[in-house]
Amino acid sequence: MSDTRPLPHVEDSFYLLAHWEDTGRPRLSRPALGVGLAGAMLGELLVHKHIRIEDHAGVLVPAVRDPRPPACPLAHEVLDQLQHATGQSIRDWLDFLALDACSRVEKRLVRADVVREVETGLLRRHRVYQPFDPNESYLVTIRVSGLANRWEQPAPSDALLLGLAAETALHRVLIQDVRHRDAYLGWVRANLPPAMTCLIDEVRALIGAVALNRAR
């Protein structure tokens, strides 16, 4: 595939991947989606070197590396939040950002005319965000699963997306063959930059907490 278009934001790709392309119904539980999107938000800043991860006596803490505002308004907002509350662990940031990550990304996708809000259910009480063009959503799956099929080294943002998908069990959507999937994701993971590995580890831990906890 020789697509030269810039890669979409990881949050957007993750959101589209986490929903059925034609109906917009979720493939992922809402808390896990929140954690994955929170990971994508911090990961975007990491990929574009706006932040780094520091070890504060065994606690992993995100620290601002480049305070210049990112082009993306959502990344700008998150960076702003990080600048105003320093010293919190990555785990706390993921937990905190996960609280409203879904609605923030949904708003952005609505503004960008990627999805539209549709009310569903018997009493029209449920809202889903249906893609205007299901092909746009399929493209995310095709692009990332294509990387796996060709055993290509992914770009950092796609590596992040693959890591997040693996931790939230979305990798089953991307790569059907179990052995190939495990081998490829293991290879991608082994080649992740260290800070990204730490971030994915924290996402994994939080997904574990979601699975174990009753409050979520």
Place this chain on the structure above:
Amino acid sequence: MTRSSPARAKNMTFALAAGKLGTLRILQIAASAAAFLVVVGGIIPSGYANTGVLGIPIAFVLVGMVLLVFCVGYNAMSRQITNAGALYAFISAGLGPKAGVAAAYVAWLAYNFFQVSAYGLAGAVAQSLLNPLLGVNWAWWAYAAGCCGLVAVLGLLKIEMNASVLGVLMLAEVTLIIVFAVAGLTHPAGGVISLTTLSPHALHGGGIWPALIIAITGYTGFEGAAYYAEEARDRERTVPAATYLCVVVSMAVYAVSAWALSVAAGPDQIVRRSGADGDGSELVFNLAGTILGPAFASVGHVLLLTSVFAAALSFHNSVARYAFALGREGVVPRWFGTVTARSCAPLWGSLTQSMIGAVVIAGFAIGGGDPVNDLFYKLGTTGGFGVLALLALTSAAIAAYFLKRDAGNWWRGVIAPAVSAVLLTIAGAGALWYFPMLLGVEPNSPWRWILPGLLLFVGLVGLVRAVVLSKTNTDVYARIGRGSATSSTPSPIGALLARVDSEDFR
């Protein structure tokens, strides 16, 4: 439970604190596994019938007191270590990972016994309640299989019984038990309120040991409060308060209702009427029906069914979570640590538990075992014996943990856990000696060794697994007991971070 939006929250700490569990909610979660009506309607009559021991009420008081001492150290430890498999994590921290893994395997089997045993009671109660209503003659195992299927689906969808519904049902159960207890005590058999079952003499002839196991089986679930320490509003106060409350409320409910049952049936008749030749598991409802009218008995039946279903679902989710936590730590195969995408439920933990439930129900159906006396009672009390052993080991581990460190408060850290370790070990040893009496089998029955032997066997399997891990996978071994909510990848994060600043992203 909804969590407040950060936009509305004043700061991060405030936002993250919203949606945490309070004392009553944690108490409710723990008590849903303890299932008051299941104990009063199922375990207590089965205990009277199988052991022939009259001192069940006093046994509940004795065990409750020991558990209150146990809770002192347990709560002190839960302030130090947060883990969804608290008992095994505490044992790992105090006695080392090998003992921890062995304990984890025993805990898994013991809670499994509880979970599958609930299907026996559910099947029997549903049969007696629904067959006349539906005009059918279905076997108990058909209802048990239906219950197992429903639990399997709800478990995979991570659907728990709604907190409010559970709260109302629990309140109704306790109200019903109180009404029954008052009615039983005001309508004593023979016209005299007998104190026979409250006398220490009621535990003579070795009867104390099986009675203690029956009591501990009833209390099981109280330890669950510590599993939710991470979600607690105030870990320092919420979890201890919920744990103590659970033990005290259970002690009052069980001791009084076991006594009231013996008073209403008559101490000389309670053993016969609790058995299969008497009223069996219907004893409470038959007595209630006689004293308070048939409508009361019908409501009791419905509540017992909902209670046993809630207990089955609660234990299913607990066991599935346990398997998930162990899978994430690498103590059992890692695929146990996978989640479902749609519900984020422990996938293989839940599926495996459902398969075990189905196989056990099929085994008892084919083998012709009694759903209440064999499946519910014998497996349940064996699970109780396993939990007793775990509690004894946990107490020893807590004392060892605080001995190695600055205990701060010696009573909490060392003395109370040591006292409870000794008392629980004596209870466990006595119960093992009198296991035939507990099960209601002949002294030379192989089941007296097979059932506790299974617990020992899986404990040894766990020990071997830990030894293998210590030789072959030191990363996993070093992380045992640290919790599945911690990052569980083998890569040492500290070593990785040493390279963070020096490396770019391409």
